[in-house]
Amino acid sequence: MYHDAFTLLAGAVDRTFAEINEGGKKTPEALSIPTKDDVYNTLIIPSIAGDGCSSCLVGAGGTYGFEGPGKNDQWAVCKPVPVVEFPSSARSGDPGAPGLYRTYRNGSGNACPS
Amino acid sequence: MLLRLFRRHPREWGPLEWLAVLGIGVLVAAAITIAVNLAQGPGRCGDDLRDIDGDCVGVTEEAFEADPRVESLIGAVADENARVRRDWEDPSSGPRIPYVRIALMMPFTADDHSAMTADMIRRGIAGALAAQRQANRFGGPHYQLLLAPDGRNLDQWEPVVDRLAELTKDTRAPLVGVTGIPSSTPETRKAIAALSRHSIPTVGPVITAANMNSPYFFKTSPNNDQFARALKLYLDRKPARHRGFLVWDNRSEDVYSQNLRSVFERHFGDAYDLTNHNSNFTGTSGTDKGIPQRFTDAVQKICNEKSDTVFFAGRDQDLPAFMERMAQEGSCGRTTTLRILKVGIGLEPTLTGDAPRRWLDEARATIVDASAVDPAWWKGKPKKALGRFLDRFEEIEAQHKLGRSRSTTATP
Incomplete structure (x- = not known):
């Protein structure tokens, strides 16, 4: 999951960078660069609303998000958890397949994005 | 003046002569030390890292001596980092591209009892490098992947965290987050607590112990x-x-x-x-x-x-x-x-x-x-980010001979 971990941080940087440099064209030297605090503040914005996902991590391990500060100890929510047999006899299903266990989601009837 | 000072026999020297001898001795010793250091170069750990118990420890954007089985991947990260730096400092064409830094904090050496095997280290670097290369293909800031070795037993985290905290204060290319932390041990629990005290967002890619928690520590894996x-x-x-x-x-x-x-x-x-x-x-x-x-x-x-x-x-x-x-x-x-x-x-x-x-x-x-993943997801025509990840991962696999089919090797 090293890919997804880096992508989570880079995605938060990109969203922060876009927001703090909104409006008008700036030279590269005039662009604001996010700090660790800005990135943290982006990461703790809940990424799932209802059964939709505005800023979920679309990672190699599925589509999942986080619940915000103080909730779920910063563990991923809606992360698909396939059960894999080896030697293989049955598939677990695609990351969004119904019946596949997904990690804890508080509220909203445990709805997760597909 | 000096010659006149030493004209007398040493048995007749006074405090002034002996002071002059001491001064000359210090100057000669300093010159020899500088000459030896210049001749030896930065050493096997480079300028940024220190040799602690046989492991290079610290934070660097450059290549250093690690386990021979992972050195080509470290070199690939260093090359990407150099390109990112060049695109800001001296782009060959187009505008300058600003960048930030994310650190990969984990061991880069392995033995029979180490926290990570060489294969685990290789797949960890390959996954992070795939994500770095993918992120650097788009607009917005680019990314250096700093290498932050904290010892094969994960017990040299203190100097690493101190250096990471310093790097967050860089206003031109700040460190904005840390990933790695490959295992749940008493040492890594202290490390994530220290990173949280410095308010550094940290993402554990493979942590699954449900009690590995700290306010700034995010986990992309299930527990x-x-x-x-x-x-x-x-x-x-x-x-x-x-x-x-x-x-x-x-x-x-x-x-x-x-x-x-x-x-x-x-x-x-x-x-x-x-x-x-x-x-x-x-x-x-x-x-x-x-x-x-x-x-x-x-x-x-x-x-x-x-x-x-x-x-x-x-x-x-x-x-x-x-x-x-x-x-x-x-x-x-x-x-x-x-x-x-x-x-x-x-x-x-x-x-x-x-x-x-x-x-x-x-x-x-x-x-x-x-x-956290099913290899069956990677067969056929994978969708979305999985497909992009596999494209980057297969490039790295071919270049660095990870040596396995994608159905068993990739650790995203």
Whole structure:
């Protein structure tokens, strides 16, 4: 999951960078660069609303998000958890397949994005 | 002046002469030290890292001496970092591209007892490098992936965290986050607490011990409790004859194994009477605590009790030895398949090669892994980010001979 971990941080940087440099064209030297605090503040914005996902991590391990500060100890929510047999006899299903266990989601009837 | 000073015999020298001799001596020693340092170059650890107990420790954007099996990947990261720096400082064409830094904090050396095997390190770097290259293909800021080795046993984290905290204060290319933290141990618990004290967002890619928590520590993996819930759904659908057995690692300092054991006992203890059906072993990961991987008692009890469901509360590094020992006993008269239930990010190549497959066949057993990914997702035409990740990963796989098919190697 090293890919997804880096992508989570880079995605938060990109969203922060876009927001703090909104409006008008700036030279590269005039662009604001996010700090660790800005990135943290982006990461703790809940990424799932209802059964939709505005800023979920679309990672190699599925589509999942986080619940915000103080909730779920910063563990991923809606992360698909396939059960894999080896030697293989049955598939677990695609990351969004119904019946596949997904990690804890508080509220909203445990709805997760597909 | 100097010549006049030393015209007299040393026996007749006064304080002034002796002071002059001392001064000359200091100057000569300093000149020799500088000359030797220049001749030796920055040393095997480079300018940014320090040699501590044989490991290079610190934070760097450049290549350094590590395990020979991972050096080509370190070089590839260093090359990408140099390109990112050049695109800001001296772009060959187009506008300057600003950049930020993300650190990969983990060991880059391995031995028989180290926290990560060389293969684990290779896949970790490859996954992070794939994400770095993908992120650097788009607009917005680009990314350096700083390499932050914290010792093969994860116990040199203090100077690394101090340096990372300094790098967050850089206004031109600040450090904005940390990833890595490859294992749940007392040392990594202290490390994530220290990173949180410095308010550095940190993402654990493979942490699963449910008690590895800190305010700034995010986890992209499911935790052991969630893995166990997925296994429970599986067992509800495939109960077999309900004869369970728990095999657990007795290293009390191993946060991961202890957490997994307690999770298994909580979810399956009563239903499978694990209090009366269990055995333990000493795992390989950590300081020397006697001969590890002694599975004879566990294997014989599993045979005698005709167990059909084994809960393995240990690290993946120790599972092949368990499977091999199981194979020695054969199927011991079982008429059903023995399921070895485990949790983990994915199935390690050490569990899916020809020899482990043969051991499973001889033991009439199968591995059931509650996982973060399913290799079947990677077959055919993968969608979205998975497809992009595999494109980047396959480039790296071809360049650095990771040596396995994508169905078993990738650890995203």
